[in-house]
Amino acid sequence: METTKFTLSEKEMPTSWYNVQADLPQPLPPLLHPGTHEPTVLPPSLFASELIKQESSTERFIEIPEELQQILHLWRPTPLYRAHRLEKALDTPAKIFYKYEGVSPVGSHKLNTAIVQAYYARQDGIKRLATETGAGQWGSALAMGCSFIGLECKVYMVRVSYNQKPYRRILMETFGATCIPSPSSDTQAGRDILSTDPDSSGSLGMAISEAVEDAMNRDDTYYALGSVLNHVLMHQTLIGLEVKKQIEKTGNYPDILVGCVGGGSNFAGTLLPFIPDKLKGREIQIIAVEPEACPTLTKGPDLYDFGDVAGLTPLMKMFTLGHTFVPPPVHAGGLRYHGMAPIICHLRRLGLIEARAEHQRSIFQSAEQFARAEGIVPAPEPAHAIKVIIDEALKCKESGETKTILLALSGHGHFDLASYDAYLSNKLTDYEYPHEKVEEALAKVPKV
Amino acid sequence: METTKFTLSEKEMPTSWYNVQADLPQPLPPLLHPGTHEPTVLPPSLFASELIKQESSTERFIEIPEELQQILHLWRPTPLYRAHRLEKALDTPAKIFYKYEGVSPVGSHKLNTAIVQAYYARQDGIKRLATETGAGQWGSALAMGCSFIGLECKVYMVRVSYNQKPYRRILMETFGATCIPSPSSDTQAGRDILSTDPDSSGSLGMAISEAVEDAMNRDDTYYALGSVLNHVLMHQTLIGLEVKKQIEKTGNYPDILVGCVGGGSNFAGTLLPFIPDKLKGREIQIIAVEPEACPTLTKGPDLYDFGDVAGLTPLMKMFTLGHTFVPPPVHAGGLRYHGMAPIICHLRRLGLIEARAEHQRSIFQSAEQFARAEGIVPAPEPAHAIKVIIDEALKCKESGETKTILLALSGHGHFDLASYDAYLSNKLTDYEYPHEKVEEALAKVPKV
Numbered sequence: 099m100e101t102t103k104f105t106l107s108e109k110e111m112p113t114s115w116y117n118v119q120a121d122l123p124q125p126l127p128p129l130l131h132p133g134t135h136e137p138t139v140l141p142p143s144l145f146a147s148e149l150i151k152q153e154s155s156t157e158r159f160i161e162i163p164e165e166l167q168q169i170l171h172l173w174r175p176t177p178l179y180r181a182h183r184l185e186k187a188l189d190t191p192a193k194i195f196y197k198y199e200g201v202s203p204v205g206s207h208k209l210n211t212a213i214v215q216a217y218y219a220r221q222d223g224i225k226r227l228a229t230e231t232g233a234g235q236w237g238s239a240l241a242m243g244c245s246f247i248g249l250e251c252k253v254y255m256v257r258v259s260y261n262q263k264p265y266r267r268i269l270m271e272t273f274g275a276t277c278i279p280s281p282s283s284d285t286q287a288g289r290d291i292l293s294t295d296p297d298s299s300g301s302l303g304m305a306i307s308e309a310v311e312d313a314m315n316r317d318d319t320y321y322a323l324g325s326v327l328n329h330v331l332m333h334q335t336l337i338g339l340e341v342k343k344q345i346e347k348t349g350n351y352p353d354i355l356v357g358c359v360g361g362g363s364n365f366a367g368t369l370l371p372f373i374p375d376k377l378k379g380r381e382i383q384i385i386a387v388e389p390e391a392c393p394t395l396t397k398g399p400d401l402y403d404f405g406d407v408a409g410l411t412p413l414m415k416m417f418t419l420g421h422t423f424v425p426p427p428v429h430a431g432g433l434r435y436h437g438m439a440p441i442i443c444h445l446r447r448l449g450l451i452e453a454r455a456e457h458q459r460s461i462f463q464s465a466e467q468f469a470r471a472e473g474i475v476p477a478p479e480p481a482h483a484i485k486v487i488i489d490e491a492l493k494c495k496e497s498g499e500t501k502t503i504l505l506a507l508s509g510h511g512h513f514d515l516a517s518y519d520a521y522l523s524n525k526l527t528d529y530e531y532p533h534e535k536v537e538e539a540l541a542k543v544p545k546v
Numbered sequence: 547m548e549t550t551k552f553t554l555s556e557k558e559m560p561t562s563w564y565n566v567q568a569d570l571p572q573p574l575p576p577l578l579h580p581g582t583h584e585p586t587v588l589p590p591s592l593f594a595s596e597l598i599k600q601e602s603s604t605e606r607f608i609e610i611p612e613e614l615q616q617i618l619h620l621w622r623p624t625p626l627y628r629a630h631r632l633e634k635a636l637d638t639p640a641k642i643f644y645k646y647e648g649v650s651p652v653g654s655h656k657l658n659t660a661i662v663q664a665y666y667a668r669q670d671g672i673k674r675l676a677t678e679t680g681a682g683q684w685g686s687a688l689a690m691g692c693s694f695i696g697l698e699c700k701v702y703m704v705r706v707s708y709n710q711k712p713y714r715r716i717l718m719e720t721f722g723a724t725c726i727p728s729p730s731s732d733t734q735a736g737r738d739i740l741s742t743d744p745d746s747s748g749s750l751g752m753a754i755s756e757a758v759e760d761a762m763n764r765d766d767t768y769y770a771l772g773s774v775l776n777h778v779l780m781h782q783t784l785i786g787l788e789v790k791k792q793i794e795k796t797g798n799y800p801d802i803l804v805g806c807v808g809g810g811s812n813f814a815g816t817l818l819p820f821i822p823d824k825l826k827g828r829e830i831q832i833i834a835v836e837p838e839a840c841p842t843l844t845k846g847p848d849l850y851d852f853g854d855v856a857g858l859t860p861l862m863k864m865f866t867l868g869h870t871f872v873p874p875p876v877h878a879g880g881l882r883y884h885g886m887a888p889i890i891c892h893l894r895r896l897g898l899i900e901a902r903a904e905h906q907r908s909i910f911q912s913a914e915q916f917a918r919a920e921g922i923v924p925a926p927e928p929a930h931a932i933k934v935i936i937d938e939a940l941k942c943k944e945s946g947e948t949k950t951i952l953l954a955l956s957g958h959g960h961f962d963l964a965s966y967d968a969y970l971s972n973k974l975t976d977y978e979y980p981h982e983k984v985e986e987a988l989a990k991v992p993k994v
Binding site: 099107172516 | 653690
């Protein structure tokens with residue numbers, strides 16, 4: 099019988115994170131201060147001292163504290179699957195593997211960094227974390243992380259999602275967090291927006307501004323971000339480090355690695371541990387997949403831009419559609435971000451990864467095919483990557499090549515079934531690249 | 547570092563189901579024909595020939611076909627966890643373990659039998675399965691099972707759940723099943739009910755009658771049941787067989803085993819492999835937990851009764867509240883059944899297991915405590931068992947005993963978060979034992 103699931107024991111879980119900054123052929127461009135445009139670091143009033151250190155560290159491996167390892171063991175190592183049934187359905191000679199992060203208690207990879215951020219905040223004597231969330235994956239991960247570490251947690255949830263996805267809000271509350279719709283009257287930023295637009299449905303950029311302000315105004319509070327930053331991506335490298343051990347056991351090595359990108363943390367966590375091999379000349383094609391409605395890597399220019407709408411964050415060098423750009427309402431809420439993790443952008447700049455954009459109707463079609471073959475109903479975000487691995491597997495069918503294809507499957511779609519309903523009942527719209535809105539937003543990017 | 551998760555490799559998954567009928571000190575009372583009251587077997591027009599054989603088999607182990615083993619490997623073996631964090635929160639010397647079936651793609655143990663029933667139906671040349679579902683756990687499991695085996699699937703879903711739990715319906719549709727609210731106009735049984743009560747919110751008993759009628763009227767269709775029957779319970783014994791291997795690796799043996807009971811399949815699947823040990827004199831306390839609002843095992847008399855409202859099924863000897871009894875609307879939809887698996891009832895009759903009933907506010911309180919300690923948000927059904935393991939762990943704290951407590955955690959609560967919302971916002975009602983309604987229903991049980 100062919101093996102389906104490649105598991106590792108707790109003892110085989112990596113005990114250090116991998117820091118790609120040790121191996122980059124050129125260093126990352128620095129962060130710039132939002133006011134002075136001078137090189138800067140993350141603000142110590144908002145981030146744990148250890149995380150600020152990690153953000154610019156060039157140590158290759160950074161050890162995971164034992165208490166965190168013990169918590170990670172609840173769901174890690176996560177399984178690597180061979181998609182035998184999907185291969186058969188596609189009639190492809192390709193070997194398809196997927197690394198599944200949906201086994202985490204909150205259903206996605208986000209928990210890998212949430213508990214870490216809570217842990218280092220507590221180490222600094224902090225009692226409370228503030229954050230924003232769009233679709234709610236990150237908010238529920240941080241709620242659980244704070245519950246485990248013993249911190250309070252306040253989540254500003256984009257109002258439209260707050261109303262559409264009550265289950266995510268309830269999940270946060272079950273873990274003891276406070277979750278309110280953003281824009282809210284709890285912050286000046288929120289009050290300003292509400293005074294001009296009382297019915298504002300909110301945006302991720304607005305919610306970030308509220309959470310940052312909340313943390314700036316309270317000595318007992320840090321701010322937490324679920325993607326984009328270097329330390330966040332590093333916490334996710336457990337994914338790729340495990341994959342390397344697992345795929346080695348199968349006797350294969352990925353010819354193609356595919357992941358979806360919003361902020362880029364799941365994709366980075368999976369691919370970064372393969373970068374040293376690639377730099378040594380090993381052939382591996384690495385593909386980032388994003389929505390056609392928010393095509394940061396495929397269509398955005400490479401600029402210094404803010405991480406939030408209000409311009410409170412440091413400027414980051416990245417492919418961007420402009421920090422004031424509000425993407426069309428595609429169902430993959432986690433991919434609706436105007437920018438991209440600086441590390442991902444740097445790898446793209448260096449030609450180490452490539453990018454593709456997909457429309458949402460085709461990604462749901464691929465997700466449905468995947469679910470019927472493999473049983474797992476994927477979240478709309480990784481469904482983007484599934485579209486591409488199916489395309490690649492079908493190319494192999496034509497060419498007869500036996501390529502090994504690796505999919506980063508970041509989580510399940512249990513809280514996203516309304517979007518499947520829209521797909522199944524033929525109510526899903528594809529959004530063309532909104533290039534006029536992007537031009538407008540790009541005009542507001544500061545000149546550096 | 548203490549081990550948290552005890553996994554097994556695919557190769558360690560049992561390759562046979564355990565059939566407790568080989569070891570029962572007294573045989574099970576026979577099924578009786580609904581009309582003649584003579585001993586009978588399951589109707590061959592509704593069930594696969596192999597399942598009818600399994601239902602009354604006294605072979606100790608029945609081999610699992612290789613194709614099914616391969617599918618089971620997608621999520622099996624499931625992990626056994628040591629609840630270190632819950633133990634610490636309770637400050638108990640007890641060792642708490644839980645066997646978690648929520649890692650299955652549909653989030654519960656139901657899939658363990660769903661794919662098997664689909665497989666044996668296909669073996670008989672059948673093209674389609676009909677079934678009922680209450681909360682939707684069973685319906686979504688059978689939908690996936692049919693998708694994997696290549697059968698059509700029609701699910702009659704209790705109307706009130708159909709309206710309250712759209713996500714479960716969408717999940718079934720994603721797997722290609724047809725799911726309609728019951729009572730429906732697709733069957734005579736449904737039309738009869740609708741003609742007298744057009745706004746009927748439905749019941750499990752009504753939905754069973756519709757699914758059975760559907761299967762009786764079509765040559766290409768069998769009926770599938772998600773619990774109660776002997777073969778269904780046997781398919782679930784993989785759970786307990788795996789637990790025995792896993793807990794042995796920890797150097798422990800359960801002093802107490804606790805599971806929730808509706809039809810009884812998750813509880814039975816976990817405990818049955820321990821029965822031979824118990825019969826040989828090994829001390830193990832086995833506790834079934836049910837809702838105070840539907841206390842079949844703790845308050846029902848031991849009678850022959852029907853499995854459905856309309857009286858279409860064979861009569862089964864079981865503890866029952868009467869086949870026409872409609873339990874109060876507690877949130878644990880999976881435990882709202884008037885009867886109980888004959889095997890579970892037989893073990894109770896023989897004094898091998900005991901039973902307790904719990905109120906829903908206290909079970910959600912326990913579930914919340916469990917979620918905050920262990921990260922997993924349990925479904926309302928296993929939350930009943932969690933209440934009891936916490937009670938037992940606190941008794942150990944008082945007595946100083948280091949008992950080993952094993953929890954059967956049948957699934958997660960991702961689709962049940964509305965009930966957590968009701969609990970968290972203090973809107974949850976406890977229902978007293980509705981003894982007058984039970985008396986009424988018991989008066990309608992046929993005299994055998």
